[in-house]
Amino acid sequence: MPCVQDCELRQLIVIKEHRINNLQQALGWVDELGRQEPNRDAEVAAKRQVVNSKIAETMAEIGILNNIIAHGCDLCYEE
Secondary structure, X not given: OOXXXXXXXXXXXXXXXXXXXXXXXXXXXXXXXXXXXXXXXXXXXXXXXXXXXXXXXXXXXXXXXXXXXXXXOOOOOOO
């Protein structure tokens, strides 16, 4: 049985989605830096890799939370 509508895990997913949006905005800033400062290619590539790994990590966390919600979590169905 899935979790209830106001489950704390659902709220955590929304928070993580906001984090992904912020990271995507940061990625845009890194790309803009690369366009404005073409001599900083190595730095831009390193920053891009860091941001992309944080996005992937956060998306994986959301996937885990979605799986928990789909099968019912202990927070919603405590005995």
